Amino acid sequence: MSQNHNIISAAESLMQEHFELEPNLEQIIWINSDKTTEIRLLEINSETFPAGAVLSFYFAPDDDFPYATIMAEITPDEWQKVQRHEIPLPEGWTLESYKVYSREMVTV
Amino acid sequence: MTERQHWQMAFLKQARLDWEAYQRTSQAVWPTCHRLLFLQMASEKLSKAVLITGHSSLETITQSHAAFVKFMQVASKDRKLQKVLGMKKSQQKAQFKTLLPLAQEIELLAPALAQSGPNPEYPWKDASGNISAPGDYSFPLMKRLRETPQGIQLLRYTEIFLKRFEELFM
Numbered sequence: 001m002s003q004n005h006n007i008i009s010a011a012e013s014l015m016q017e018h019f020e021l022e023p024n025l026e027q028i029i030w031i032n033s034d035k036t037t038e039i040r041l042l043e044i045n046s047e048t049f050p051a052g053a054v055l056s057f058y059f060a061p062d063d064d065f066p067y068a069t070i071m072a073e074i075t076p077d078e079w080q081k082v083q084r085h086e087i088p089l090p091e092g093w094t095l096e097s098y099k100v101y102s103r104e105m106v107t108v
Numbered sequence: 109m110t111e112r113q114h115w116q117m118a119f120l121k122q123a124r125l126d127w128e129a130y131q132r133t134s135q136a137v138w139p140t141c142h143r144l145l146f147l148q149m150a151s152e153k154l155s156k157a158v159l160i161t162g163h164s165s166l167e168t169i170t171q172s173h174a175a176f177v178k179f180m181q182v183a184s185k186d187r188k189l190q191k192v193l194g195m196k197k198s199q200q201k202a203q204f205k206t207l208l209p210l211a212q213e214i215e216l217l218a219p220a221l222a223q224s225g226p227n228p229e230y231p232w233k234d235a236s237g238n239i240s241a242p243g244d245y246s247f248p249l250m251k252r253l254r255e256t257p258q259g260i261q262l263l264r265y266t267e268i269f270l271k272r273f274e275e276l277f278m
Contacts, residue, residue, distance in 0.1 A: 021197060049177045049212060053168045053174075055168070055175060058158075065187060072164075090165070
């Protein structure tokens with residue numbers, strides 16, 4: 001099994017878990033999904049508190065989940081602003097390559 | 109150690125000192141405003157100590173005061189925390205969700221977010237035109253933190269996160 005396949009499988013499993021836990025999670029944007037060493041997720045949640053910024057948190061890999069994960073939650077309005085470049089993404093994150101996941105795409 | 113890691117340790121050290129100050133300022137002797145000021149500062153710096161290893165710019169992190177609620181929301185899905193707290197994923201998510209309103213009240217104590225409302229640091233003018241000093245305000249939040257299950261739990265978690273930071277977040 002390729003490294004790329006493994007990270008896709010791990011990321012989708014994580015996203016599935018988050019969609020199951022969060023009824024108000026509308027979309028998950030996998031930013032720079034071509035990276036094979038870490039997973040950067042932007043979660044679009046209508047229930048989250050707007051901060052006017054993308055505040056991303058790092059989670060180290062462990063035995064159960066072997067990829068570093070960097071995750072931020074923003075509102076749908078903040079996502080629009082990110083796309084219009086009115087709110088900057090975290091350092092090194094770009095919109096050059098990303099995948100948009102909806103609940104239907106990853107939940108059974 | 110990278111520069112980010114140095115920042116992390118500096119935020120953590122200050123968060124722990126703010127928490128210690130919160131604990132030492134006993135209810136009987138100290139005004140509520142000072143206790144809440146220390147609590148708000150401890151929670152903000154704790155959150156920033158975690159945030160600093162993410163990819164957000166240092167400028168974004170230092171300029172924002174809205175960190176504690178974001179931290180609690182993300183912590184509610186943290187697998188490592190789930191193991192340490194001995195909860196199922198759904199339990200952890202549900203429990204943290206009940207703590208968010210109080211976490212937000214603490215976050216909104218920051219004068220920059222209080223929007224000319226009650227805050228523990230500076231006087232404010234209310235909608236009726238009355239000017240109040242923090243020392244004269246009762247801050248009902250403190251009672252909820254001390255006497256409701258959610259308040260007690262939120263303070264307990266804050267203490268655990270600060271005491272076991274290296275194990276949980278590094």
